[in-house]
Amino acid sequence: MALAAVSDDGGAAQGILRRQALRESAARTYARALPVVPVRARGMTVEGADGRRYLDCLSGAGALALGHHHPVVLDAIRAVLDAEAPLQVLDLATPVKDAFTDELFATLPPGLAARARVQFCGPAGTDAVEAALKLVRTATGRDGVLAFSGAYHGMTAGALAASGGGPSSGASGVTRLPFPYDYRCPFGVGGEHGAELSARWTEKLLDDPKGGAVDPAGMILEPVQGEGGVIPAPDGWLRRMRDITAARSIPLIADEVQTGVGRTGAFWAVDHSGVVPDVMVLSKAIGGGLPLAVVVYHEDLDVWPPGAHAGTFRGNQLAMAAGAATLAHVRENNLAERAATVGARMLDRLRQFATGRRWIGDVRGRGLMIGLELVDPEAGPAGAAGNATPVGHAPGAGYAAGPGPATNADRKGSPHQAFQSEASPHQASAHQTSPSGAAPHQVPPSEAALHQAPPHKASPSEAAPSEAAPNEMTPREGARRTGAQGGSAGGAPDGGAPYAGGPRAAAPPADPELAAAVQQECLRRGLIVELGGRHGAVIRLLPPLTITDEQTEAVLDRLTDALDAAIRTPGARSRELPLPAAPFAPQLAGDHR
Secondary structure, eight states: OOHHHHOSSSHHHHHHHHHHHHHSOTTOOHHHHOOOOEEEEEBTEEEETTSOEEEESSHHHHTOTTOBTOHHHHHHHHHHHHTTOOSBOTTOOOHHHHHHHHHHHHHSOHHHHTTEEEEEOSSSHHHHHHHHHHHHHHHHSOOEEEEETTOOOOSSHHHHHTSTTSOOHHHHTEEEEOOOOSTTOTTSOOHHHHHHHHHHHHHHHHHOTTSOOOOEEEEEEOSEETTTTSEEOOHHHHHHHHHHHHHTTOOEEEEOTTTTTTTTSSSSGGGGTTBOOSEEEEOGGGGTTSOOOEEEEEGGGOOOOTTSSOOTTTTBHHHHHHHHHHHHHHHHTTHHHHHHHHHHHHHHHHHHHHTTOTTEEEEEEETTEEEEEEBOTTTSSOGGGGGSSOTTOOTTOSOOOOOOOSOOTTOOOOTTGGGGSTTSOSBOOTTOOOTTSOOTTSOOGGGTOGGGSOOOOOOTTTOOGGGGOOSOOOHHHHHHHTTSSOOOOOOOOSOOOOOOSSOOOOOOOBOHHHHHHHHHHHHHTTEEOEEESTTSOEEEEOOOTTOOHHHHHHHHHHHHHHHHHHHHSTTOSGGGSOGGGSOOOOTTOOSOO
8 A cells, every 4th residue: 555545534544553453463562552553754753644743762672773764874775776786695795795894893892893703693683692692602512591680682592591581591501690770679789789799699609519500601691671671780790790701711792782883872882881792792773774683703702613503684785784874874973972962861851850759760771771660659668668779870880899700610611712812802901992982991971961962963854844843742842942941951970879788678569550551641742662671661762863952852841741641640551541552561572683
Protein backbone atom coordinates (compact mmCIF):
# COMPACT_ATOMS: atom_id res chain seq x y z
CA MET A 1 0.00 0.00 0.00
CA ALA A 2 1.38 3.42 -0.90
CA LEU A 3 2.20 5.62 2.08
CA ALA A 4 -0.03 8.37 0.73
CA ALA A 5 -2.96 5.98 0.86
CA VAL A 6 -2.25 5.10 4.46
CA SER A 7 -2.12 8.66 5.78
CA ASP A 8 -5.73 9.37 6.67
CA ASP A 9 -7.81 10.01 9.75
CA GLY A 10 -6.64 6.76 11.32
CA GLY A 11 -8.98 4.24 9.72
CA ALA A 12 -6.31 2.58 7.59
CA ALA A 13 -3.92 2.62 10.53
CA GLN A 14 -6.40 0.80 12.74
CA GLY A 15 -6.83 -1.79 10.03
CA ILE A 16 -3.08 -2.34 9.86
CA LEU A 17 -2.91 -2.72 13.63
CA ARG A 18 -5.77 -5.23 13.63
CA ARG A 19 -4.13 -7.31 10.91
CA GLN A 20 -0.83 -7.21 12.76
CA ALA A 21 -2.53 -8.56 15.88
CA LEU A 22 -4.12 -11.37 13.86
CA ARG A 23 -1.07 -12.39 11.83
CA GLU A 24 2.08 -11.62 13.83
CA SER A 25 3.61 -13.61 16.64
CA ALA A 26 2.45 -13.40 20.23
CA ALA A 27 6.09 -12.58 21.03
CA ARG A 28 5.82 -9.05 19.59
CA THR A 29 6.49 -6.41 22.21
CA TYR A 30 6.79 -2.74 21.24
CA ALA A 31 3.67 -2.90 19.08
CA ARG A 32 1.57 -3.77 22.14
CA ALA A 33 2.53 -0.69 24.12
CA LEU A 34 2.98 1.69 21.17
CA PRO A 35 0.00 1.40 18.80
CA VAL A 36 1.60 3.68 16.21
CA VAL A 37 1.83 3.00 12.46
CA PRO A 38 4.85 5.06 11.34
CA VAL A 39 4.76 6.24 7.73
CA ARG A 40 7.32 9.06 7.70
CA ALA A 41 10.25 10.06 9.86
CA ARG A 42 12.95 12.69 9.90
CA GLY A 43 15.46 13.48 12.62
CA MET A 44 13.70 12.90 15.92
CA THR A 45 10.17 13.12 14.56
CA VAL A 46 7.99 10.18 13.57
CA GLU A 47 4.67 10.70 11.79
CA GLY A 48 1.94 8.11 12.15
CA ALA A 49 -0.55 7.05 9.52
CA ASP A 50 -3.19 9.09 11.33
CA GLY A 51 -1.16 12.28 10.84
CA ARG A 52 0.01 12.59 14.46
CA ARG A 53 3.67 13.38 15.05
CA TYR A 54 5.82 12.09 17.88
CA LEU A 55 9.20 12.90 19.36
CA ASP A 56 11.06 9.59 19.26
CA CYS A 57 13.05 8.79 22.40
CA LEU A 58 13.27 5.12 21.41
CA SER A 59 15.50 5.62 18.34
CA GLY A 60 15.17 2.01 17.23
CA ALA A 61 16.35 0.86 20.70
CA GLY A 62 19.41 3.08 20.24
CA ALA A 63 20.24 2.06 16.66
CA LEU A 64 19.54 5.52 15.20
CA ALA A 65 22.38 7.60 16.62
CA LEU A 66 21.68 10.39 14.10
CA GLY A 67 17.92 9.99 14.10
CA HIS A 68 15.79 9.10 11.10
CA HIS A 69 16.90 9.87 7.53
CA HIS A 70 19.99 11.85 8.38
CA PRO A 71 21.44 13.39 5.20
CA VAL A 72 24.92 11.86 5.61
CA VAL A 73 23.41 8.40 5.97
CA LEU A 74 21.14 8.81 2.97
CA ASP A 75 24.02 10.12 0.85
CA ALA A 76 26.18 7.13 1.77
CA ILE A 77 23.43 4.66 0.88
CA ARG A 78 22.70 6.41 -2.43
CA ALA A 79 26.39 6.35 -3.34
CA VAL A 80 26.47 2.56 -3.06
CA LEU A 81 23.27 2.16 -5.06
CA ASP A 82 24.32 4.64 -7.75
CA ALA A 83 27.67 2.87 -8.15
CA GLU A 84 25.85 -0.45 -8.68
CA ALA A 85 28.12 -1.95 -6.03
CA PRO A 86 27.21 -5.43 -4.78
CA LEU A 87 24.84 -5.33 -1.82
CA GLN A 88 25.88 -8.61 -0.19
CA VAL A 89 29.44 -9.97 -0.41
CA LEU A 90 29.75 -12.49 2.45
CA ASP A 91 33.26 -11.79 3.78
CA LEU A 92 34.88 -10.64 0.53
CA ALA A 93 36.91 -7.44 0.60
CA THR A 94 35.32 -4.33 -0.92
CA PRO A 95 36.13 -0.59 -0.90
CA VAL A 96 33.01 0.03 1.21
CA LYS A 97 34.04 -2.54 3.79
CA ASP A 98 37.60 -1.22 3.85
CA ALA A 99 36.37 2.33 4.48
CA PHE A 100 34.06 1.16 7.28
CA THR A 101 36.89 -0.75 8.96
CA ASP A 102 39.20 2.28 8.74
CA GLU A 103 36.59 4.49 10.37
CA LEU A 104 35.78 1.92 13.06
CA PHE A 105 39.42 1.42 14.04
CA ALA A 106 39.92 5.20 14.20
CA THR A 107 37.36 5.37 17.01
CA LEU A 108 38.49 2.40 19.12
CA PRO A 109 40.38 2.77 22.41
CA PRO A 110 44.01 3.25 21.27
CA GLY A 111 45.25 0.34 23.33
CA LEU A 112 42.98 -2.00 21.40
CA ALA A 113 43.04 -0.37 17.96
CA ALA A 114 46.79 -0.84 17.60
CA ARG A 115 46.46 -4.64 17.73
CA ALA A 116 42.84 -5.28 16.82
CA ARG A 117 41.08 -7.78 14.60
CA VAL A 118 37.45 -7.58 13.52
CA GLN A 119 34.95 -10.35 12.80
CA PHE A 120 31.85 -9.38 10.81
CA CYS A 121 28.88 -11.31 12.15
CA GLY A 122 25.27 -11.93 11.31
CA PRO A 123 23.53 -8.56 11.44
CA ALA A 124 22.36 -8.59 15.07
CA GLY A 125 24.03 -7.89 18.37
CA THR A 126 23.11 -11.28 19.74
CA ASP A 127 25.11 -13.04 17.00
CA ALA A 128 28.12 -10.88 17.82
CA VAL A 129 27.78 -11.93 21.46
CA GLU A 130 27.71 -15.57 20.38
CA ALA A 131 30.83 -14.99 18.31
CA ALA A 132 32.61 -13.31 21.23
CA LEU A 133 31.84 -16.21 23.56
CA LYS A 134 32.95 -18.71 20.94
CA LEU A 135 36.15 -16.72 20.40
CA VAL A 136 37.26 -16.64 24.03
CA ARG A 137 36.37 -20.29 24.56
CA THR A 138 38.50 -21.23 21.58
CA ALA A 139 41.41 -19.04 22.68
CA THR A 140 41.50 -20.12 26.33
CA GLY A 141 40.38 -23.74 26.09
CA ARG A 142 37.92 -23.06 28.91
CA ASP A 143 34.11 -23.20 28.91
CA GLY A 144 32.74 -21.00 31.68
CA VAL A 145 31.40 -17.45 31.39
CA LEU A 146 31.29 -14.78 34.07
CA ALA A 147 28.19 -12.60 33.67
CA PHE A 148 26.22 -10.22 35.85
CA SER A 149 22.80 -9.90 37.42
CA GLY A 150 20.55 -7.62 35.41
CA ALA A 151 22.52 -8.10 32.20
CA TYR A 152 21.01 -8.33 28.74
CA HIS A 153 23.11 -9.70 25.88
CA GLY A 154 20.57 -10.98 23.34
CA MET A 155 17.96 -13.62 22.58
CA THR A 156 19.95 -16.50 21.09
CA ALA A 157 20.88 -19.39 23.36
CA GLY A 158 24.38 -18.40 24.47
CA ALA A 159 23.62 -14.69 24.77
CA LEU A 160 20.41 -15.38 26.66
CA ALA A 161 22.22 -17.73 29.04
CA ALA A 162 24.60 -14.87 29.88
CA SER A 163 21.69 -12.48 30.48
CA GLY A 164 20.19 -11.84 33.88
CA GLY A 165 16.83 -13.27 32.91
CA GLY A 166 18.33 -16.31 31.20
CA PRO A 167 18.20 -19.96 32.24
CA SER A 168 19.90 -21.28 35.34
CA SER A 169 23.67 -21.36 35.12
CA GLY A 170 24.20 -25.13 35.40
CA ALA A 171 24.36 -26.47 31.84
CA SER A 172 25.29 -23.09 30.31
CA GLY A 173 28.50 -22.74 32.32
CA VAL A 174 27.51 -19.21 33.34
CA THR A 175 28.44 -17.90 36.78
CA ARG A 176 26.34 -14.88 37.74
CA LEU A 177 27.97 -12.10 39.71
CA PRO A 178 26.41 -9.09 41.49
CA PHE A 179 26.33 -5.91 39.41
CA PRO A 180 26.72 -2.66 41.41
CA TYR A 181 23.12 -1.41 41.36
CA ASP A 182 23.29 1.58 43.67
CA TYR A 183 19.57 2.15 44.20
CA ARG A 184 18.87 -1.51 44.97
CA CYS A 185 22.29 -2.62 46.14
CA PRO A 186 22.48 -6.43 46.39
CA PHE A 187 24.52 -5.97 49.57
CA GLY A 188 22.18 -3.41 51.11
CA VAL A 189 24.75 -0.60 51.35
CA GLY A 190 25.12 1.03 47.94
CA GLY A 191 27.63 3.66 46.89
CA GLU A 192 31.35 3.01 46.88
CA HIS A 193 31.10 0.29 49.49
CA GLY A 194 28.50 -1.64 47.52
CA ALA A 195 30.73 -1.55 44.43
CA GLU A 196 33.71 -2.64 46.51
CA LEU A 197 31.75 -5.60 47.90
CA SER A 198 30.77 -6.62 44.36
CA ALA A 199 34.43 -6.60 43.36
CA ARG A 200 35.48 -8.56 46.44
CA TRP A 201 32.74 -11.12 45.85
CA THR A 202 34.02 -11.65 42.30
CA GLU A 203 37.63 -11.89 43.43
CA LYS A 204 36.98 -14.34 46.26
CA LEU A 205 34.72 -16.54 44.16
CA LEU A 206 37.34 -16.89 41.44
CA ASP A 207 40.07 -17.76 43.95
CA ASP A 208 37.96 -20.23 45.92
CA PRO A 209 38.61 -23.78 44.62
CA LYS A 210 35.22 -24.77 46.06
CA GLY A 211 33.44 -21.62 44.90
CA GLY A 212 31.52 -23.45 42.17
CA ALA A 213 32.44 -21.21 39.24
CA VAL A 214 33.05 -23.06 35.99
CA ASP A 215 36.62 -22.27 34.85
CA PRO A 216 35.94 -19.00 32.97
CA ALA A 217 36.80 -18.41 29.35
CA GLY A 218 35.76 -14.79 29.71
CA MET A 219 33.84 -12.12 31.60
CA ILE A 220 31.10 -10.24 29.73
CA LEU A 221 29.60 -6.99 30.99
CA GLU A 222 27.76 -3.87 29.87
CA PRO A 223 29.36 -0.54 30.88
CA VAL A 224 25.79 0.68 31.33
CA GLN A 225 23.08 -1.92 31.76
CA GLY A 226 20.33 -0.81 29.39
CA GLU A 227 17.48 -3.30 29.49
CA GLY A 228 18.43 -3.98 33.11
CA GLY A 229 17.24 -0.48 34.01
CA VAL A 230 19.85 2.07 32.80
CA ILE A 231 22.41 1.27 35.48
CA PRO A 232 25.88 2.76 34.85
CA ALA A 233 28.78 0.73 36.17
CA PRO A 234 31.05 2.87 38.37
CA ASP A 235 34.29 3.70 36.57
CA GLY A 236 36.42 2.42 39.43
CA TRP A 237 34.50 -0.85 39.52
CA LEU A 238 35.11 -1.32 35.80
CA ARG A 239 38.82 -0.78 36.36
CA ARG A 240 38.69 -3.31 39.17
CA MET A 241 37.04 -5.88 36.88
CA ARG A 242 39.84 -5.21 34.37
CA ASP A 243 42.47 -5.81 37.07
CA ILE A 244 40.78 -8.98 38.32
CA THR A 245 40.41 -10.50 34.86
CA ALA A 246 43.89 -9.51 33.68
CA ALA A 247 45.53 -11.01 36.77
CA ARG A 248 43.76 -14.30 36.12
CA SER A 249 44.18 -14.46 32.32
CA ILE A 250 40.44 -14.07 31.75
CA PRO A 251 39.48 -12.09 28.62
CA LEU A 252 37.20 -9.13 29.36
CA ILE A 253 34.31 -8.68 26.90
CA ALA A 254 32.60 -5.26 26.80
CA ASP A 255 29.10 -5.42 25.34
CA GLU A 256 28.77 -1.97 23.73
CA VAL A 257 25.84 -2.87 21.50
CA GLN A 258 23.67 -0.09 22.94
CA THR A 259 26.21 2.09 24.73
CA GLY A 260 28.52 2.67 21.75
CA VAL A 261 28.91 5.49 19.20
CA GLY A 262 28.63 8.44 21.58
CA ARG A 263 25.50 7.34 23.40
CA THR A 264 26.91 7.73 26.94
CA GLY A 265 28.93 10.90 26.36
CA ALA A 266 32.12 9.18 25.19
CA PHE A 267 32.52 7.41 21.89
CA TRP A 268 32.58 4.06 23.68
CA ALA A 269 31.32 3.74 27.23
CA VAL A 270 34.56 2.06 28.38
CA ASP A 271 36.37 5.30 27.50
CA HIS A 272 34.98 6.93 30.65
CA SER A 273 37.03 4.57 32.82
CA GLY A 274 40.06 4.19 30.60
CA VAL A 275 39.56 0.43 30.55
CA VAL A 276 40.77 -1.38 27.43
CA PRO A 277 38.82 -4.64 27.05
CA ASP A 278 40.13 -7.67 25.19
CA VAL A 279 36.89 -7.94 23.19
CA MET A 280 34.22 -5.41 22.20
CA VAL A 281 30.79 -6.43 20.91
CA LEU A 282 29.32 -3.74 18.64
CA SER A 283 26.02 -3.39 16.79
CA LYS A 284 22.99 -1.06 16.60
CA ALA A 285 24.34 2.43 15.84
CA ILE A 286 27.47 1.18 14.03
CA GLY A 287 25.23 0.35 11.03
CA GLY A 288 23.72 3.83 10.80
CA GLY A 289 20.26 2.35 11.40
CA LEU A 290 20.80 -0.67 9.13
CA PRO A 291 21.60 -4.20 10.39
CA LEU A 292 25.29 -4.68 11.20
CA ALA A 293 27.22 -6.36 14.01
CA VAL A 294 30.92 -6.96 14.62
CA VAL A 295 33.29 -8.28 17.24
CA VAL A 296 36.56 -6.39 17.69
CA TYR A 297 39.24 -8.19 19.69
CA HIS A 298 42.94 -8.30 20.49
CA GLU A 299 44.99 -10.05 17.83
CA ASP A 300 46.39 -12.63 20.27
CA LEU A 301 42.89 -14.09 20.59
CA ASP A 302 42.72 -14.70 16.84
CA VAL A 303 43.29 -18.46 16.96
CA TRP A 304 40.00 -19.81 15.67
CA PRO A 305 40.04 -21.64 12.31
CA PRO A 306 38.47 -20.45 9.03
CA GLY A 307 34.70 -20.77 9.14
CA ALA A 308 34.56 -20.90 12.94
CA HIS A 309 31.94 -18.16 12.78
CA ALA A 310 30.04 -17.14 9.67
CA GLY A 311 26.76 -15.70 8.44
CA THR A 312 25.12 -15.09 5.09
CA PHE A 313 24.42 -11.41 5.72
CA ARG A 314 27.74 -10.45 7.30
CA GLY A 315 28.66 -8.54 4.11
CA ASN A 316 25.85 -5.96 4.14
CA GLN A 317 27.34 -3.15 2.04
CA LEU A 318 24.54 -0.63 2.60
CA ALA A 319 24.93 -1.00 6.36
CA MET A 320 28.70 -0.61 6.15
CA ALA A 321 28.36 2.56 4.09
CA ALA A 322 25.72 3.98 6.43
CA GLY A 323 27.80 2.93 9.43
CA ALA A 324 31.01 4.53 8.19
CA ALA A 325 29.12 7.78 7.55
CA THR A 326 27.58 7.68 11.02
CA LEU A 327 30.86 6.96 12.82
CA ALA A 328 32.59 9.78 10.94
CA HIS A 329 29.78 12.27 11.58
CA VAL A 330 29.68 11.53 15.31
CA ARG A 331 33.47 11.81 15.56
CA GLU A 332 33.93 14.91 13.40
CA ASN A 333 31.08 16.84 15.00
CA ASN A 334 31.87 15.97 18.63
CA LEU A 335 28.43 14.48 19.15
CA ALA A 336 29.64 12.33 22.06
CA GLU A 337 30.56 15.48 23.97
CA ARG A 338 27.24 17.00 22.97
CA ALA A 339 25.47 13.88 24.35
CA ALA A 340 27.31 14.30 27.67
CA THR A 341 26.26 17.93 27.95
CA VAL A 342 22.61 17.48 26.96
CA GLY A 343 22.31 14.34 29.07
CA ALA A 344 23.67 16.15 32.12
CA ARG A 345 21.13 18.93 31.61
CA MET A 346 18.27 16.44 31.27
CA LEU A 347 19.35 14.53 34.37
CA ASP A 348 19.65 17.75 36.36
CA ARG A 349 16.15 18.89 35.48
CA LEU A 350 14.62 15.47 36.06
CA ARG A 351 16.31 15.20 39.45
CA GLN A 352 14.93 18.59 40.41
CA PHE A 353 11.51 17.48 39.25
CA ALA A 354 11.78 14.27 41.28
CA THR A 355 12.32 16.16 44.53
CA GLY A 356 9.28 15.60 46.72
CA ARG A 357 7.74 13.05 44.35
CA ARG A 358 8.26 9.84 46.26
CA TRP A 359 7.01 7.67 43.40
CA ILE A 360 10.10 8.61 41.39
CA GLY A 361 12.56 6.37 43.19
CA ASP A 362 15.69 7.12 41.19
CA VAL A 363 16.86 9.22 38.24
CA ARG A 364 20.06 7.95 36.66
CA GLY A 365 21.97 7.53 33.44
CA ARG A 366 24.96 8.61 31.44
CA GLY A 367 24.91 10.86 28.42
CA LEU A 368 21.74 10.30 26.39
CA MET A 369 20.98 6.99 28.07
CA ILE A 370 18.60 8.01 30.85
CA GLY A 371 16.26 6.12 33.16
CA LEU A 372 13.67 6.96 35.82
CA GLU A 373 12.75 4.13 38.16
CA LEU A 374 9.16 4.40 39.39
CA VAL A 375 8.16 2.92 42.73
CA ASP A 376 5.17 2.50 45.02
CA PRO A 377 6.25 4.31 48.21
CA GLU A 378 3.09 3.22 50.05
CA ALA A 379 3.76 -0.50 49.54
CA GLY A 380 7.30 -0.60 50.92
CA PRO A 381 9.14 0.67 53.98
CA ALA A 382 7.67 4.00 55.02
CA GLY A 383 9.27 7.42 54.97
CA ALA A 384 13.03 6.89 54.96
CA ALA A 385 12.90 4.03 52.49
CA GLY A 386 12.02 6.31 49.66
CA ASN A 387 15.01 8.46 50.51
CA ALA A 388 17.43 5.63 51.18
CA THR A 389 19.33 6.49 48.04
CA PRO A 390 19.70 10.13 47.07
CA VAL A 391 17.93 10.61 43.78
CA GLY A 392 20.45 10.85 40.99
CA HIS A 393 23.56 9.13 42.35
CA ALA A 394 25.85 9.45 39.37
CA PRO A 395 28.10 6.82 37.81
CA GLY A 396 31.79 6.53 38.41
CA ALA A 397 31.82 8.73 41.50
CA GLY A 398 34.74 8.43 43.85
CA TYR A 399 35.15 4.66 43.75
CA ALA A 400 38.79 3.86 44.49
CA ALA A 401 39.24 0.14 44.98
CA GLY A 402 42.72 -1.28 45.07
CA PRO A 403 44.16 -3.52 42.37
CA GLY A 404 43.49 -7.22 42.26
CA PRO A 405 46.07 -9.83 43.15
CA ALA A 406 49.02 -10.17 40.83
CA THR A 407 48.78 -13.91 40.33
CA ASN A 408 46.42 -16.82 40.68
CA ALA A 409 48.33 -20.04 41.14
CA ASP A 410 45.23 -22.18 41.17
CA ARG A 411 44.14 -21.16 37.67
CA LYS A 412 46.09 -22.74 34.84
CA GLY A 413 46.03 -21.12 31.43
CA SER A 414 45.79 -22.68 28.02
CA PRO A 415 48.55 -22.56 25.38
CA HIS A 416 46.67 -19.63 23.81
CA GLN A 417 47.11 -17.21 26.71
CA ALA A 418 49.62 -15.04 24.88
CA PHE A 419 46.96 -12.31 24.70
CA GLN A 420 47.65 -11.59 28.39
CA SER A 421 51.32 -10.75 27.79
CA GLU A 422 52.73 -7.37 28.77
CA ALA A 423 52.41 -6.27 25.15
CA SER A 424 48.62 -6.45 25.48
CA PRO A 425 47.44 -3.34 27.39
CA HIS A 426 44.36 -3.64 29.55
CA GLN A 427 43.96 -0.01 30.51
CA ALA A 428 44.81 3.20 28.71
CA SER A 429 48.24 4.46 29.65
CA ALA A 430 48.66 7.74 31.45
CA HIS A 431 49.32 9.66 28.24
CA GLN A 432 46.21 8.35 26.49
CA THR A 433 42.94 10.17 26.64
CA SER A 434 39.43 9.14 25.81
CA PRO A 435 37.75 10.45 22.65
CA SER A 436 35.92 12.91 24.86
CA GLY A 437 39.24 14.50 25.73
CA ALA A 438 39.35 13.44 29.38
CA ALA A 439 42.17 11.67 31.12
CA PRO A 440 41.30 7.97 31.17
CA HIS A 441 40.47 7.77 34.88
CA GLN A 442 38.60 11.04 35.18
CA VAL A 443 35.10 12.23 34.43
CA PRO A 444 35.09 13.86 30.98
CA PRO A 445 34.96 17.63 31.48
CA SER A 446 32.15 17.78 28.92
CA GLU A 447 29.85 16.29 31.57
CA ALA A 448 30.50 19.11 33.99
CA ALA A 449 28.85 22.25 32.67
CA LEU A 450 26.11 22.92 30.17
CA HIS A 451 27.56 26.24 29.01
CA GLN A 452 30.85 24.65 27.98
CA ALA A 453 29.40 23.03 24.86
CA PRO A 454 27.84 24.80 21.91
CA PRO A 455 24.17 24.12 21.18
CA HIS A 456 23.38 21.72 18.39
CA LYS A 457 21.50 23.34 15.54
CA ALA A 458 19.59 21.12 13.17
CA SER A 459 20.09 21.74 9.49
CA PRO A 460 16.97 22.26 7.37
CA SER A 461 17.37 18.78 5.94
CA GLU A 462 17.93 17.27 9.38
CA ALA A 463 15.02 18.67 11.34
CA ALA A 464 11.82 20.09 10.00
CA PRO A 465 10.30 23.01 11.92
CA SER A 466 7.46 20.73 12.93
CA GLU A 467 9.87 18.45 14.82
CA ALA A 468 9.99 20.72 17.81
CA ALA A 469 6.27 20.66 18.33
CA PRO A 470 4.44 17.60 17.03
CA ASN A 471 0.89 17.70 18.42
CA GLU A 472 -0.28 20.06 21.11
CA MET A 473 1.98 21.77 23.65
CA THR A 474 1.81 20.84 27.30
CA PRO A 475 1.13 23.63 29.83
CA ARG A 476 4.81 23.63 30.87
CA GLU A 477 5.93 23.76 27.23
CA GLY A 478 3.68 26.69 26.47
CA ALA A 479 4.80 28.54 29.58
CA ARG A 480 8.45 28.16 28.68
CA ARG A 481 7.93 29.39 25.13
CA THR A 482 6.08 32.48 26.36
CA GLY A 483 8.80 33.20 28.91
CA ALA A 484 6.62 32.46 31.92
CA GLN A 485 8.96 29.73 33.12
CA GLY A 486 12.75 29.84 33.27
CA GLY A 487 15.08 27.43 31.51
CA SER A 488 16.49 24.33 33.12
CA ALA A 489 19.58 24.37 35.29
CA GLY A 490 23.00 23.49 33.96
CA GLY A 491 24.20 19.90 33.97
CA ALA A 492 25.62 18.53 37.20
CA PRO A 493 28.99 16.79 37.22
CA ASP A 494 29.47 13.24 38.35
CA GLY A 495 29.00 12.93 42.07
CA GLY A 496 27.39 10.78 44.70
CA ALA A 497 26.97 10.19 48.37
CA PRO A 498 29.84 8.36 50.09
CA TYR A 499 29.28 5.20 52.08
CA ALA A 500 27.97 6.19 55.49
CA GLY A 501 29.11 3.09 57.36
CA GLY A 502 25.91 1.12 57.69
CA PRO A 503 23.15 -0.65 55.74
CA ARG A 504 20.54 1.54 54.13
CA ALA A 505 16.82 0.99 54.25
CA ALA A 506 15.33 -1.03 51.41
CA ALA A 507 14.00 0.95 48.47
CA PRO A 508 10.25 0.79 47.84
CA PRO A 509 9.03 -1.88 45.42
CA ALA A 510 9.04 -1.13 41.72
CA ASP A 511 5.74 -0.02 40.18
CA PRO A 512 5.46 -1.39 36.62
CA GLU A 513 1.79 -0.42 36.35
CA LEU A 514 2.63 3.21 37.00
CA ALA A 515 5.45 3.03 34.44
CA ALA A 516 3.04 1.62 31.85
CA ALA A 517 0.61 4.43 32.60
CA VAL A 518 3.36 7.03 32.18
CA GLN A 519 4.32 5.50 28.84
CA GLN A 520 0.72 5.85 27.65
CA GLU A 521 0.48 9.42 28.93
CA CYS A 522 3.69 10.22 27.04
CA LEU A 523 2.23 8.75 23.87
CA ARG A 524 -0.87 10.90 24.23
CA ARG A 525 1.41 13.94 24.42
CA GLY A 526 3.40 12.97 21.33
CA LEU A 527 6.40 11.37 23.04
CA ILE A 528 7.65 7.80 22.49
CA VAL A 529 9.55 6.28 25.41
CA GLU A 530 10.61 2.75 26.28
CA LEU A 531 10.18 0.70 29.46
CA GLY A 532 12.92 -1.43 30.97
CA GLY A 533 14.38 -2.59 34.25
CA ARG A 534 13.97 -5.74 36.26
CA HIS A 535 10.23 -5.25 36.63
CA GLY A 536 9.49 -3.04 33.64
CA ALA A 537 9.27 -0.01 35.95
CA VAL A 538 12.02 2.15 34.44
CA ILE A 539 11.12 4.89 31.94
CA ARG A 540 13.96 4.87 29.40
CA LEU A 541 15.07 7.74 27.17
CA LEU A 542 17.30 7.07 24.14
CA PRO A 543 16.99 10.21 21.99
CA PRO A 544 19.25 10.63 18.95
CA LEU A 545 22.55 12.41 19.48
CA THR A 546 21.30 15.14 17.14
CA ILE A 547 18.52 16.23 19.51
CA THR A 548 18.23 20.03 19.45
CA ASP A 549 17.90 22.30 22.49
CA GLU A 550 14.26 22.99 21.62
CA GLN A 551 13.53 19.29 21.28
CA THR A 552 15.26 18.62 24.60
CA GLU A 553 12.94 21.04 26.36
CA ALA A 554 9.91 19.58 24.59
CA VAL A 555 10.87 16.05 25.69
CA LEU A 556 11.33 17.14 29.29
CA ASP A 557 8.08 19.13 29.32
CA ARG A 558 6.03 16.25 27.93
CA LEU A 559 7.68 13.65 30.13
CA THR A 560 7.24 15.57 33.37
CA ASP A 561 3.65 16.43 32.45
CA ALA A 562 2.97 12.74 31.72
CA LEU A 563 4.55 11.69 35.02
CA ASP A 564 2.29 13.99 37.00
CA ALA A 565 -0.76 13.04 34.94
CA ALA A 566 -0.24 9.33 35.48
CA ILE A 567 -0.02 9.64 39.26
CA ARG A 568 -2.97 12.00 39.67
CA THR A 569 -5.40 10.56 37.13
CA PRO A 570 -7.77 7.89 38.53
CA GLY A 571 -7.80 4.79 36.36
CA ALA A 572 -4.63 5.75 34.52
CA ARG A 573 -2.77 2.58 35.37
CA SER A 574 -2.33 -0.19 32.86
CA ARG A 575 -4.88 -2.57 34.36
CA GLU A 576 -7.60 -0.16 33.25
CA LEU A 577 -6.13 0.61 29.83
CA PRO A 578 -7.49 -1.15 26.73
CA LEU A 579 -5.77 -4.48 26.20
CA PRO A 580 -3.85 -3.45 23.04
CA ALA A 581 -2.20 -0.65 24.99
CA ALA A 582 -1.00 -2.81 27.88
CA PRO A 583 2.76 -3.28 27.53
CA PHE A 584 4.45 -6.63 27.44
CA ALA A 585 7.51 -6.25 29.64
CA PRO A 586 9.01 -9.66 30.34
CA GLN A 587 12.23 -9.58 32.29
CA LEU A 588 14.94 -7.99 30.13
CA ALA A 589 13.35 -8.94 26.83
CA GLY A 590 12.79 -5.59 25.18
CA ASP A 591 16.00 -5.13 23.23
CA HIS A 592 15.41 -7.77 20.52
CA ARG A 593 18.94 -8.13 19.18
